[in-house]
Amino acid sequence: MKVVSLVGARPQIIKEAILHKKFKERGIEEILVHSGQHYDYNMSDVFFEILEIRKPTYNLNVGSGTHGEMTGKIMIRFERILTMEKPDLVLVYGDTNTTLAGAIVAAKLKIPVAHVEAGIRQHPKSMPEEINRVVTDHVSQLLFCPSRLAVENLKKEGIESGVYFVGDVMYDLFLKMENMFKYETFKKLNLEENGFILVTLHRDFNVDNPKKLKKILLQLERLTKIKKIVFPIHPRTKKRIKEFGFERFLERMEIIDPVDYLNLMGLLKKCWRVITDSGGLQKEAYYAGKKAIVVMPDTGWRELIELGWNRLANEENLFEVTIDDYEVEYPTGVYGDGNASEKIIDVIEKSV
Template sequence: MKVITLVGARPQFIKAAPVSRELRCHAYEILVHSGQHYDSVMSDVFFEELKIPSPDYHLGVGSKSHGSQTGEMLSQVERVLMDEKPDWVLVYGDTNTTLAGALAAAKLDIPVAHVEAGLRSFNRRMPEEINRVLTDHVSQLLFCPTDTAVRHLKREGIHEGVHQVGDVMVDALLHNRQLATERSIVLEKLDVEPKGYILVTWHRAENTDDPVRLTSIAAALNALDRPAVLPLHPRTRHRLEQAGLTLNNPKLQLLPPVGYLDMLQLEANASLILTDSGGVQKEAFLLRVPCVTMRDETEWMETVEQKANRLVGADDQAILQAVDEMKVDFDHVRPVFGDGRASRRIVEILANQT
């Protein structure tokens, strides 16, 4: 079995690592990096820390408008697929890389397997929502992380090739959590105490490209009265500079994006996580850390339904109120994302289909 795995953004590196480990025991994998995340702190460090093999192809597409980026990826991925003629193309999540890989394969009649299929925010203004919906509808195998994802696909008429395998991010977290504890010294570098700070992540386009939401979130962060740490995404930094906004709260430590092990350590030891990231919401849940999400909707409604996560939008007062009020009794929170064996199930299903 010959499989092309296509990745390009930092969440995909994390998801692909456990699947690739399993896949290379049973198949020939060709790893293609689109270059969507391309600098060392957003890409190289993840390959090093997660022991992901070097890409066989690096397309170097880089940062562009959505249409230009997706179009260039589509053209370059098509050339790779025509040369390599794989049995499967394996794509992850909901980025432009995901959609470009799925479309290129579908046009060449190469079957597509989508990891993290069936997620829906029901907000078509999000580029990620368009990417995930279209990818699901051209995929032959749909690997769902939860029962909710399976139900979403059924409502859209997708019944064949759907498998509830669990969440590969559970696999990644279980594999790397102890490693992060042993290797990361990020808490010492920042001089913060375990459970003595809020971890903030903020990068989603709906919150950075909308001036009203950008200004409101900045106001909330400047008003935080507890120690907080923010690894600042390049997009967010750029948008703040363009808008003439500054984050000048002395209780808020700004730092560049961090690697996966440092991020796990920061997440696990936070008293609360304030985020607009889908993956960070889920990792907070798995690490039993209360989460406040600066969005109007989420793909991970299971975390909200169990009251481990609260949606607050971008209003500064709503954010600050939720930060003050959010408490979670994790003894009453059910595990819903699987048992850490999703990667094995994915590879077994792929092998049985070939």
């Protein structure tokens, strides 16, 4: 069996690396194609070292551009590779333009498509990522869902064949790396366990609007009277705060440079609660048994909101939502049992 995996962004590279180990164990040939959409292969990255991430067999070198330009370039170049390699299956990940382009090309060539992280839905429906998800799901033959809600989302759209609840590959990663988490930043800042709130903010809709950003910072400033705020500041956010003259609002917070994954997870394990607009950190908070306040109008990880574990907030109610000491029993198994990659390979072996 020959499988082609198409990636184009850092999280996709990591997911593919986890699956690659399983393909290798089973003796399945897997060819890695990188679209060149986002990420340079930086071999000093902790994931590249620990997961032994390999260089791609092919790099499409599409670079940046408009949605249409990027998607079109990937389609043209990827089609040539599929025509040459003639794989039994094309594997795509997540919700990028790379994902969409790969799925459409494979479907047109009548090569089965498998979508890892299928069934995620989020408002507004006009979001580029949402369009990519929906179209990819509707042309895929194997749909690997990270949660039961994702399965239900597909069912509402009439997709029931080839749908599998396998769990989240990123939960596999979290469990694999948990004993490597570092606590150097936690110790350096002289923090107390459960004595601080971990904050990350970087989304354009939160940091690019001065009125909104000011309100969020004022809410965080109020929270410093309750708990310490540890804020690894994203370059985009730092730039906007300086540009808008908002540095004064940060004076009572622990502002630090972004930290590597292992130290960030160390902070996560020791914090009281998380405030974030990061899709990944919302889930990682759940994995670590911490509640997250999500500063977004909606989230693709809605199951954690519906279960009452995470909560949505905005610039008006962030303080109140964060300090509300709501009681909710920890919901187990939302993203599977940590064996998503094994289950995905099992299905592929039986189906292709």
